[in-house]
Amino acid sequence: MSDIKESKNVEADRILRLPEVLKLYPLGRSSWLNGVREGKFPASIKLSKRCVGWRYSEIVKLIEGGPAQ
Numbered sequence: 001m002s003d004i005k006e007s008k009n010v011e012a013d014r015i016l017r018l019p020e021v022l023k024l025y026p027l028g029r030s031s032w033l034n035g036v037r038e039g040k041f042p043a044s045i046k047l048s049k050r051c052v053g054w055r056y057s058e059i060v061k062l063i064e065g066g067p068a069q
Helices: 002-012 020-026 028-037 058-061
Strands: 043-049 051-055
Touching: 020 028, 020 051, 020 058, 051 058
Parallel strands: none
Antiparallel strands: 043 051
16 A cells, blocks of 8 residues: 555656656647746756756646646
8 A cells, every 4th residue: 555655646746858848748849948937837856957847746737737846
């Protein structure tokens, strides 16, 4: 039972790159990045010097109509 709970937590904590985000939330790249800058969409997480991503759980919350963080 705990394995199922743990796998759901892993899925929720998964980091998505921009192309994956835009497949779930269809929007142009520039529009998405402007929305992030303006606080309309969740902030990115810096993965390396030139690489960012977004938490899967935050994208799902955005799709379901919850507030951006």
